[in-house]
Amino acid sequence: MTSSEAVFAQKASWIWYPGDYEVWMSNRMQNRRTERGSFLPPFWKLDSHYVLIDFHKDFVLDAPETANVYVEGQYNLKIDGKALPGYPKKIEVPAGKHRVSLKIYNQASVPAVFIEGKHVFTDTSWRVTYEDKEWIDASGKTSDISSTKYFPAGSWNFQDPKLAPSAFRLPVQEQKAADVQKEDHHFFADFGKETFGYVKLHNLKGKGKIKIYYGESKEEALDTQKGELADEIEVNQPEAADYTLEGSRAFRYVNIQFEGLSANDVSMLYEYNPETRRGSFKCSDEEINKIYDVAAYTLQLNTREFFIDGIKRDRWVWSGDAYQSYLMNYYLFFDSPEVTHTLLALRGKDPVTSHINTIMDYTFYWFLGIYDYYRYTGDQAFIKNHYEQMQTLMNFCLKRRDQDGLMEGLPGDWVFIDWADGLSKQGQVSFEQLLLCRSLETVALCAKIAGEQADAVTYDAQASDLKKKLFSYYWNQDKHAFVHSRINGKATDNVTRYTNMFAVFFDYLNEQQRQDVKKYVLLNNQVPKITTPYMRFYELEALCALGDQAKVLKEMKDYWGGMLKLGATSFWEEYNPAKSGAEHYAMYGRPFGKSLCHAWGASPIYLLGKYYLGVKPETAGYETYRIEPVLGGLQWMEGTVPTPKGDIKVYCSKVEMKISAAAGNGVLRFKSKSKPSCKGAIIKSLGNGKYEMAVSGGKDYQIKYSAI
C-alpha cells in the first residue's frame, strides 16, 4: 500500500443514518439477557432503525476515479441522479463535479455503505435522510421545492469493508481458571475474580447433557436451584473436541455437571471492549489504590457495546446507571463515542411514548448526560445533530406537568430515585423537579449551540421559573433543607438526602444553604442512610464539593473497603454493612438477585479524579480547566486525567506538587501554610492561605508549598 492509499484507507468508514446503528445494536445487545436459561428481554419499548435511507455526497475530482462499493442491504447507486444497473460493486466517477448517491433498503439490519476510493469514499461528511420528499410531474420533471432534511452520516469508524456492521462482535481472549476441581461428571472452576465471557470445555466427548451453573459468588454457583444464571445444553460429539458455549455470561465460579460426556479442562473466552486506561490514580493508601483498581475493572467490565448496568443482569442500558458511567469514563477512558453511542441508544426514536427505561428520573439523567458530555468534550456537532431529539423528549416531559407546573408520577411513570425501603414516590417529589430544572438548563444551552435562540429564551425562562418554585415550594427554613415532596399541594416535612445533595453540586445554593445542607442533612444521622453505591456517588460528591475530602476518604475506605474485605473483586449493586454472609447476595426477593459487578459501584474513579487530583473543565472541552488538588488526609497522590487535548498529570504531596498538561490553559488552585514557589511561574495569593497559578499546556511545573 502506498502512503497516499494509507491516508485514504484510514478515512473510509461504514456509514449509516445517525443513531440507527445505536438503536439496532442496543436491541441486539439488550436481548442477550437470560435468566436461568429463559430469554429475558427489556420491558420497555424497543425502537427500530429506518429501513430505507438515501445517502449522497458531491465530489469534485481532477481525474476519473474508480472506487469499491460495499453495501448492507438492497440498493441502487447513482451518479448525478442516474442509476447504474443492478447492484454494482464498483463505481467509476468521472472528473469534474459529480454527485454520488445511494438508496439502501434493509429491514433486518441497518442500511449501511462503505465506499473505498482515493477521494471518493464514505465518511461522516456524507449526507443522509430517511425521507427525501421529492416528486415529479407528469412530464417527469422533479419538483424544485423540497423540505428534505439531510443530516451528516453516522459512523462508529468501522474501517474494514469486509467486516459488515451487522457482523460486529466484541473481541475475546482465552483465560484459564485459577483453580479447577475435577471429579467424575463434575467440574468446579474458580476464575479468581469476576469475569465475563463464554465457557469453553476442552476435549469434550460423548453424547448427553451438560448443566452449567454460574456464580458471582461460590454460594451462587453451588445453588443449582436458585442461582441466577444456568445453561443446559445437549451435545453429541463422538470425537473429542473443544466446545465453546454460545451465550456469554458473568461469573467468577462455574459449576459444571456432565451427563454422558467427559472433558479434561475448562477455560473461558473473556469478552471485552478494548479500552485504554488513560486515567490513573495512585496514593500513599494501599486500600484506596486497591479500591481504584477494582473500580476501574468494574467499569471496564460494564463498558461494552454501550455502558450497561451490570454484567450478570440486566445487561441493559439504563439511563441513570449509564449517566454515572459517563462521568467515571471522563476520568478513566475518556471514550467519547461510547458516551454518544449510549445516549443515542437510550434516546431511540420518536414518538416518545414513555420515560427512558420508563423511569422519570432516567429521562432527566439523559439530559444531564448531554450537559456533562458537552462540558467534558466540547463536541458541538453532536448537540447540533441531535437537538431535535432533545426537544421532542423535553416536550414529552413538559406536557406531563400538572396544574402547578410540576411533574409527578402519572400512570406508567416509574419514579425511581433509589432502592431504599419506605422511600415515598407520591405526589410532587422535589428531586424530580430539581432534575427537570437542570434538564431545562441543558436544552437551553443546546438550543444556543444549535442556533435556536428563541428556543433558548423559552427554555431558560422555564428553568428559572422552576428554580424559583423549587425554593418556594420545598425549602423548609426550620429544617434548613429541601423537603422530599408535596402531597395534595402541601409540602411534607420529610427530609431526604437526594434533592439536598444534588443542589450542592448543581450550585443552586447560597453559602448559608450549603452549610445548612451539610450540617442538617449530609452529616445528620437522623436522615435515612443511603445503601446503594448509586446514590452514595452523589452523596460523596456533595461532600467533596463542600470540601470534606477527608470525610469522603474515610467513607470510601469504610464502604468500598468493606466490600473488598468481603472478597469483592468488582463492586456491587448494593452494599449494606449491616448484613452478613450470603445475605449480601440477596436482592429483589431472590437469594442471588444482587449484581456483584455493577457500573454504579465504580464511582471512586470519578471522585478521586475530580475532587482529589482535582481536575475538571472550566469551559467546554477543557478549553480552560481547573486543577485543585486536595489530599484529604493522604500523604501523597499522583495520577493522570485524560482530556480531549491530551493528559493532565498531577503529583501532590504535603510539600510538593508537580503539574503538567498536554495543552490548553488551566489554573491551579491550592492552599498553603507557607508562601509557595514555582520556577518559571507566578503564583498569585488570593488571601487566607489560598493561591492560584496559571498553567499552560506543554510545560512542567514543580511547586514547593506546605499543605494545610
Add this chain to the structure above:
Amino acid sequence: MTSSEAVFAQKASWIWYPGDYEVWMSNRMQNRRTERGSFLPPFWKLDSHYVLIDFHKDFVLDAPETANVYVEGQYNLKIDGKALPGYPKKIEVPAGKHRVSLKIYNQASVPAVFIEGKHVFTDTSWRVTYEDKEWIDASGKTSDISSTKYFPAGSWNFQDPKLAPSAFRLPVQEQKAADVQKEDHHFFADFGKETFGYVKLHNLKGKGKIKIYYGESKEEALDTQKGELADEIEVNQPEAADYTLEGSRAFRYVNIQFEGLSANDVSMLYEYNPETRRGSFKCSDEEINKIYDVAAYTLQLNTREFFIDGIKRDRWVWSGDAYQSYLMNYYLFFDSPEVTHTLLALRGKDPVTSHINTIMDYTFYWFLGIYDYYRYTGDQAFIKNHYEQMQTLMNFCLKRRDQDGLMEGLPGDWVFIDWADGLSKQGQVSFEQLLLCRSLETVALCAKIAGEQADAVTYDAQASDLKKKLFSYYWNQDKHAFVHSRINGKATDNVTRYTNMFAVFFDYLNEQQRQDVKKYVLLNNQVPKITTPYMRFYELEALCALGDQAKVLKEMKDYWGGMLKLGATSFWEEYNPAKSGAEHYAMYGRPFGKSLCHAWGASPIYLLGKYYLGVKPETAGYETYRIEPVLGGLQWMEGTVPTPKGDIKVYCSKVEMKISAAAGNGVLRFKSKSKPSCKGAIIKSLGNGKYEMAVSGGKDYQIKYSAI
C-alpha cells in the same frame, strides 16, 4: 384428524401486533420495483414493525391441555408469569384459570406466534402490547399501577403453523404464451394479454448471458433501449433444465436474447392473489360487457398483497389510487381484509412526518377510505382499534393550517389533484379544503364509534366551520361553481371540475347548486377536460349521482371503449383520445413511461354496480340498503352486488325487474310509466312516476313495470 381437531385447527392463526405485518409486508412488496434492472424503492419514509411484543391470553380449562408452539423470533413463554426454560415447542397448561404469555423479539420480520391446542390457541382474542410499562421494587414486587395499553392481536388468518408469516408468497400458476417466435438466440413471446409473473425458460442450457426486454406493448418489448423493464442474467447450466427468473414483472410481450445459451420454449408463472369475483354485471351492450370484464381483470392484477397502483410501475401502495380500488372492490370481490391491510400499510407508524405518499390529497383519501369502509362493512372493531392513528394523522393536518384555517402546500407537501397540464397547485386550493372537510367528518364519526364523545364534538365543529368557509370563500355566484383556489387571500376566477364534482356526490350542494354544477361545469366544454381515468372516475360518478346514467354510458363506451379499440387488454393510467399510435404509451417524458394496467382504470366496475344496478348501503354494513336500478339506455342488465350479509341480485329490463337479497332490509326505488306490480309485495307510489318497495332478505321479487 378428528372432527373436533378440525374445528380448533380452523380457528388457530398466526398473530402479531395489529398493523405490524402490513407495515413489514408493504416494505417487502414496495421494494420489489426495478427500472431497467436498477432497484427503485419508494421515495417516502418506510416505517418498521415493533421489534419486541408481549402477547397474552387468559384461559379457563376443565382439563390440562398440551398445545404446540410456533414462533417467529427469539422468545420466552410464561404460564402465570413464570417463564419456561429455553425456547419451548410445546406448552402444558393445567386445568383452571391460567394466563399464557409470550414476549417475542424479532428485528428482521414481525414477532409472531402460532399456538395450536384444543382450547389454547392463538387468534385475535389475544391481547398484545409493544410497551408493557411494568416495573418492580427492590423486593421484587411488581408495580400495581400500570398504564399499559393492550390491543387485540392482528392476523391475516394464516392458518398453517408450518408456513411462517415472513415466508408468505402469493400463489403462482404456469401459463403458456399465445404465440412464440423462436429464432436462433432470440425468442419473441406474446402472452395474449397483459399479465404478471415470472418468465420461465424451458430446457435452458449453456453458459452466458440472457437479456430479457418486457413490454406491455409490442413496441416497448422491441425497444431494447427505452423499455421500462429489462433483466440481464448470467447463467452457467451445462445440463438443460428449466430456469425461472427471480423477479416478477408486468408484461404482455417478452423479447429474449440468448448469448451462449439455448432454450426450447418460454412460459410464465402467473402470480396472483386468489380473489373470488362475487360481483358481476352483464347487459344488452356487448362493448359494456367487455369493458366490465377488462376492468375486472385490471383490478384483479392490481389487487396483490395490497391494492397497488399499477403492475409495471410503481407496484407501490398509493393512497389515492388505493381509495378507488376499495370502492371497486366493494362491487367485485368485497375483500374487506384487503382494504384494512392497505389502509394500515399506508398509515404506517407515528410520528407522522409527512403526508401519506407525501401527497396532501392522499392523506385525505386515507380518511375517505375509512369512511367508505365503515359504510360498506360496518366493521366497528377496526375503527376502535385504530382510532388513535386517525387522530395523530388528523393532528398532523390541523397543525399545518394557515391563518385562515385552510391547508395549502407547505414545503415538502405534494398537492397532486390530478395529472393535468397547467393545473395550478398554488395557494389555498378549494379541492384540498373539501377533502379535509370530509376527513374531519370521518374522524368525528369514528370518534363516536370509539366512544370519544368530546372528540366527536370538536371534529364535528371543525368540519362544519370549514364547510361554511368552503362556500363563503370559493362559491362564485356568477360562475355558478366553486372556483379552484385563493391566492394571497383572494379567490381566483379559475373554475376546474374537481371540487365541483366531489361536492355533488359528497352531497354538499342544494338542488340549485347541483344543477348549476352540472350545467356550468360538468357539461361545459370550456372547463378543462379530464384525461385520466383517475379523475374520470369521480366526474362520471358525479354525473351518475345527478341521474345522467345515459350520458355516462356513452362516455364509458367512448373512453374505455376507446382503449379497447386500441387493443387494450387492461385499462391504462391515462388515455387521451387525441393522441395516436405509440404516443399513447408515453408519459413522464419517457416513451413507455405510461402504465397500461393501472387500478384506477377499472372504475366501470364501481359505476355499473352502484349507479346502474343501483345497489348501495344506506346504513353501515348494509344493515339497510337501497336498490335503484337505472338502465341508462341499456335494453336490459343483470348482476350481483356482494355485501357482508350475502349477495344482492338484480335483473332489470324495460318491463321487468327481478330482485333478491340474501339478508337485511332494503328499499327498491324506480320510475315507471305504468303502475307497477309485484306478487307478495306492496309498492308505494311517491308521485311523479316514482315508486318504492321494501325488500326483505331471503325472498325473490319479480316486478312488472314500464321504464321511463
